[in-house]
Amino acid sequence: MAGLTFSQALETIGRMRGEIVQALWETFVMVGLSTAFATVFGTLLGVLLFVTANRQLHYNRPVNLVLDNLVNLMRAFPFVILMIAMIPATRAIVGSTIGPVAASLVLSVSGLFYFARLVEQNLREVPRGVIEAAISMGAAPMTVIRKVLLNEARAGMVSSITVLAIGLLSYSAAAGMIGGGGLGDLAIRYGYYRYQTEVIIFIVAILVLLVVVIQSLGNFISRKLDKR
Incomplete structure (x- = not known):
């Protein structure tokens, strides 16, 4: 932006x-x-991870081992490579590989496994005594x-x-590289x-600004729901 005045920059943005x-x-x-999809299915996967773990409601070592390794594998998968690898699946499901809806499918898959691990960690923080008390009462x-x-x-x-939404916002900028559109695509072009x-x-x-708004809103709702 060397040699460009502030008024010229504003004029460019205005156009x-x-x-x-x-x-x-x-x-x-x-x-x-992608946040809605990852939240719903990531919660289901995270609950499965938790309840099939040792000393939990439905302990099943083989199932837990498979799910745990699957989550680790998908979380370690580089996002850019995942975008490219999912092009055939995206075309088959959405009917196109470009546009925000097509990009949201890749973002959903990436966010799903990340959120599943966060759900599992949240459930681990629930006091064991509360769970045992509910079971003893016949729940x-x-x-x-x-x-x-x-x-x-x-x-x-x-x-x-909140963490998931902010992470997906960051990934959405990279999704612009495969025709996903959005702010990232505009910045690149x-x-x-x-x-x-x-x-x-x-x-x-x-x-x-979006990150600040999302984080502030998440913190506000979390404080309202926290009973401690």
């Missing part, structure tokens, strides 16, 4: 306001869809899971969803290929 709004909407679609396993485990861990779960550094700075500022 691009339509594209910026569109990119912002595409980012919201990607992050919203069915599903009741223990729904009304004891998930209820007691809800504040931590909200914090985990204008900031990198056209050397418009002011565009990158502005988009980074938007992303920082």
